Amino acid sequence: MKKCIQFMLVAMVCGSQVKAQFFKNDEAFAHTFSIVARDPQTGEMAVGVQSHWFSVGTAVPWGEAGVGVVATQSFVNKSYGPLGLQLMKNGVTATDALQQLLDKDAGKEVRQVAMIDAKGNVNAYxxxxCIDYANHIVGNNYSVQSNMMLNNTVCKAMAAAYEKNNDKPLAERVLAALQAAQQAGGDIRGKQSAAILVVAGQATAQPWNDKKIDLRVDDHITPLVELARLLKLYRAYEHMDAGDLASEKNDMPLAMKEYGTAMSMFPKNLEMQYWTAITLANNKKIKEAAAILQKIYKQDNNWRLLTQRLPKVGLLNTSADDYQLLIK
Structure with a gap:
């Protein structure tokens, strides 16, 4: 496959007097559509992408909190990601960073790249x-780009959807843009993988927490459907985390509200049901906890075994009699 691609590249670029040596064996063949965006309210920055290529999330999206995000696609030169981020980290705007990298790339005529920095400067190329249909649209705090599309309406659809959904969180806006692209025709080859990456607007002393969302669908018949499910699941677990925090502060009404919201989003998720029950038990709501646990045990008895292990590590604190009610 790569040999065929190399041959095609020679044919593509000879007319523009670009040497064929720019193409390396480790460069992905990721023709796709993507969006880079920044939320001016939160400062968060994101990349969203879908392609008919395996694991596109490992090649196209790059980001660093407080710095910027990059989408590098078409005949992918991954170095645009880390090198672009380093330039922006050093104070170079996204516009200038992209131009500097293009100036050094002999294969730029088959690249498609977009960057946005933490100040909202955005540029695309x-x-x-790039294989038709290929174009990009740079808007206010975002850019959409696509290549090898079925038709020439994909970028317009993405831009319109992103702007229309300005009341949603950044990740959901990005997802809406990707969904609009697919509805407009999408990749001429079909679809296989997708990803959303969101980083914080400002770096903290805890860089391990600065990546807010990192969701990838590597191989799926409907990757955006699965990506939407994962994003919804991520939001549900945010409610679980909020419930845990409220429980730690002894605010049980708020804790149960958050747990209830999570479970309403995924009513068949035993994990959410289980830890809600354990929280109830630790707050002396034994009857309510036992009722939930009994339903869980009927579906999978391993959860009963887990309950028996919790007292040893201090995660279940009840009287002996109450404990027996919880494991029966």
């Missing part, structure tokens, strides 16, 4: 030898 579509090489003249």
């Amino acid at each position: 579509t090489g003249k030898n």
Whole structure:
């Protein structure tokens, strides 16, 4: 496959007097559509992408909190990601960072790249030898770009959807743009993988927490449907975390509200049901906890075994009699 791609590249670029040596064996063949965006209210920055290529999330999206995000696609040169971020980290705007990298790339005519920095500067580039239909639209705090599309309406659909959904959180806005792209025709080859990456607007002393969302669907018949499910699941677990925090503060009404919201989003999720029950038990709501646990045990008895292990590590604190009610 790569040999065929290399041959095609020679044919594509000879007319523009670009040497074929720019193409390396480790460069992905990720023709796709994507969006880079920044939320001016929160400062968060995101990349969203879908492609008919395996595991596109490992090649196209790059980001660093407080710095910026990059989408590098078409005949992917992954170095645009880390090098672009380093330039922006050093104070170079996204506009200048992209231009500096393009100036050094002999294969720029088959690249498609977009960058946005933490101040909202945004730039995009579509090489003249990207496969039709290929273009990009730069808007206010975002850019949408696509290549090898079925038709020439994909970018317009993405931009319109992103702007229309400005009342949603950044990740959901990005997802809406990707869904609009697919509805407009999408990749001429179909679909296989998708990803959403969201980083914080400002870096903290805890960089391990600065990546807010990192969801990838590597191989799926409907990757955006699965990506939407994962994003919804992520939001549900945010409610679980909020419930845990409220429980730690002894605010049980708020804790149960948050747990209830999570479970309403995924009513068949035993994990959510289980830890809600354990929280109830630790707050002396034994009857309510036992009722939930009995339903869980009927579906999978391993949860009963887990309950028996919790007292040893201090995660279940009840009287002996109450404990027996919880494991029966």
